């Protein structure tokens with residue numbers, strides 16, 4: 001059922017397993033993408049060759065399904081939609097089978113042979129585990145704010161009520177504490193209550209850190225006869241949601257627990273990106289532009305510093321740097337901070353100021369732990385508190401310039417809360433809608449303990465156990481994002497040298 005149930009891995013062989021809960025006649029996993037008829041039995045068509053690397057077996061990550069443990073209503077999804085829309089044809093164009101899947105890593109080559117891991121494709125399914133009209137759903141938002149929280153609440157409610165005719169949608173207020181804090185009375189979410197909500201920043205339901213009382217949460221779910229719980233949050237929230245799903249199973253409660261991953265930090269693993277991330281990167285551009293203006297107008301030798309969020313990973317800082325193209329130094333937690341010497345960022349900044357007249361620094365809040373040390377203090381959720389790296393950098397820059405008898409003017413900007421309190425941009429709005437709709441489709445079909453996400457731009461269901469095992473994720477220090485950052489800022493890499501994969505020898509071979 002879940003990782004902690006003793007199962008070795010969440011992946012099960014797809015091709016040979018004849019998988020199938022709702023449909024068992026198929027003998028192979030069908031992979032997302034159109035079947036090309038020209039690759040028939042006649043052989044390889046002209047212009048195509050067989051790869052030297054065998055394509056291998058497919059393994060499908062197993063998402064727990066309540067139909068395996070409880071009697072299922074087995075209501076036909078298309079008939080329900082037909083009934084709702086007054087007898088007109090169903091509007092779900094394609095109902096997904098139990099083994100429609102998306103391959104996780106689409107890159108193949110000589111160093112990636114063997115089997116492929118795949119995830120269940122998300123979407124409306126032919127048979128519903130729950131009777132939608134008897135469905136009581138609860139929605140909760142936890143952790144820090146993130147653009148798009150209200151959009152997910154809006155689309156979850158609309159999908160549940162408008163598309164599935166759910167009986168009741170309850171909004172749990174103030175994060176996990178809302179399940180048992182009597183001052184935080186739950187909100188009834190209706191279509192009119194969430195109308196245009198997606199255009200507002202923040203969360204209608206409120207959020208909080210800390211305070212996870214499992215017994216009280218289960219007591220709430222029982223008292224309100226909740227059948228589907230939608231938990232919107234980051235890695236911490238997903239760990240909590242997984243515990244709720246496990247407890248539901250232990251107490252034999254027929255409740256689907258769905259995770260909708262939220263974080264501006266983009267540190268929930270396995271996903272292309274989490275909702276809110278792109279909006280935050282976009283909103284950070286205004287701060288970087290202000291830093292450029294301040295730095296370039298304060299003569300001589302202006303330096304603008306922008307501090308961005310990202311406690312354990314530098315996704316926002318790196319992507320904001322790349323999107324801007326105006327940044328001369330980007331500091332992220334994944335690369336050690338080196339102040340002076342041949343790999344030092346301070347001589348590099350001095351050189352940039354010499355070349356351009358000014359310089360701009362973007363620093364992730366979690367950068368520089370190797371110099372500043374790590375704090376023993378934690379927040380209410382147990383997250384480490386961080387040393388003040390932006391202030392430290394400003395002081396170090398001023399000191400370095402003064403030691404070299406050069407004047408310098410540093411202007412520091414901290415847009416941290418500005419970038420996460422705005423409404424989602426257009427692209428995140430669409431992502432929020434996709435995630436919310438697919439979370440409802442999956443819960444209605446009885447899937448539980450899953451996270452909904454985009455992988456290779458396709459909506460998928462990921463077992464929560466997989467997501468929590470490797471989150472929070474970090475940028476690959478030798479990966480292409482940081483490579484691009486270094487190539488635009490020209491800052492020296494502070495990582496040990498690693499020869500490029502393939503190397504010159506293989507590149508020059510015929």
Ligand SMILES: Nc1ncnc2c1ncn2[C@@H]1O[C@H](COP(=O)(O)OP(=O)(O)OP(=O)(O)O)[C@@H](O)[C@H]1O
Pocket residue numbers: 142143144145175176208209210211212233234235236237238239240243262263264265380381383
């Ligand atoms: N291991 C855990 N077990 C139970 N509850 C947890 C666990 N980790 C975190 N939580 C609870 O989940 C909620 C959110 O956690 P946290 O504050 O770490 O935010 P998050 O979901 O990681 O989002 P973000 O870090 O992006 O703001 C808190 O109420 C916290 O108490």
Ligand SMILES: O=P(O)(O)OC[C@H]1O[C@](O)(CO)[C@@H](O)[C@@H]1O
Pocket residue numbers: 143144145209263264265309310311365379420
């Ligand atoms: O001040 P708060 O609300 O605890 O949030 C700060 C944290 O939130 C995050 O953006 C994650 O949501 C982290 O990057 C940051 O450290």
Ligand SMILES: [Mg+2]
Pocket residue numbers: 143234235236472
């Ligand atoms: Mg977190």
